[in-house]
Amino acid sequence: MDKINKIWVTPLPADSAYVKTFRLHYIQNGKEKSWDGLKVHDSVSIIIFNTTRKKLVFVKQFRPAVYHSIVTSSGGDVANVDFHKFPIKLGITIEMCAGIVDKNKSWGEIAREEILEECGYDVPVDQLEEVFSYRSGVGTQGSKQIMYYCEVTDDQKKFLGGGTGDEIIDVVEYSVEEAREMILSGLQLLFMLKHVRMDVYA
Numbered sequence: 001m002d003k004i005n006k007i008w009v010t011p012l013p014a015d016s017a018y019v020k021t022f023r024l025h026y027i028q029n030g031k032e033k034s035w036d037g038l039k040v041h042d043s044v045s046i047i048i049f050n051t052t053r054k055k056l057v058f059v060k061q062f063r064p065a066v067y068h069s070i071v072t073s074s075g076g077d078v079a080n081v082d083f084h085k086f087p088i089k090l091g092i093t094i095e096m097c098a099g100i101v102d103k104n105k106s107w108g109e110i111a112r113e114e115i116l117e118e119c120g121y122d123v124p125v126d127q128l129e130e131v132f133s134y135r136s137g138v139g140t141q142g143s144k145q146i147m148y149y150c151e152v153t154d155d156q157k158k159f160l161g162g163g164t165g166d167e168i169i170d171v172v173e174y175s176v177e178e179a180r181e182m183i184l185s186g187l188q189l190l191f192m193l194k195h196v197r198m199d200v201y202a
């Protein structure tokens, strides 16, 4: 994951399978306006709690968009990046298991597949509890994500996880207390912890 040693940027091709740009024009109260946006896939995310070991399960991976944003917002040049000033680890995130809705399957089934592919747990769809759905990036994309919660046991772990194809994903686990510490140190896990049932880890 941290072996990245070359980065460059090109314009987005019109046939990107992940992002399409648009300018939406409209008339509001008689005034013509426009808004530039991105069409991206909707997605699912899953809070996974391993009840055997009382651990929350996350994925850790290099996020090119995060790295790009940090470098460019800090005055760096992504096309000629200084890796000493902007080490690759700046773009490595710890997140809930997640996946894009790019298949003709139910959202629950896509979530089930992501849990298996990324984290290695075999979880039936009916074991997934919908927490809520929301739209993110409201100024640019407004895409929908449904967040699920599920409890797993060590017996349900069938593979190491790590993703499919070219994906390079580490599975990491934290106790609720460790996750809380991370929140206190500035990480944005708080909204998620609210949904882990207290009786499970108390």
Ligand SMILES: O=c1ccn([C@@H]2O[C@H](COP(=O)(O)OP(=O)(O)O[C@H]3O[C@H](CO)[C@@H](O)[C@H](O)[C@H]3O)[C@@H](O)[C@H]2O)c(=O)[nH]1
Binding pocket: 018, 041, 042, 043, 044, 045, 095, 097, 098, 099, 100, 101, 114, 165, 166, 167
């Ligand atoms: O420009 C791109 C975009 C995606 N991919 C591939 O497509 C996969 C998509 O992976 P998937 O696990 O389906 O989605 P995530 O990358 O985990 O992203 C989802 O989860 C994120 C965290 O919740 C959300 O921010 C995103 O909107 C949502 O798509 C990636 O791993 C890559 O292999 C590319 O190669 N190039």
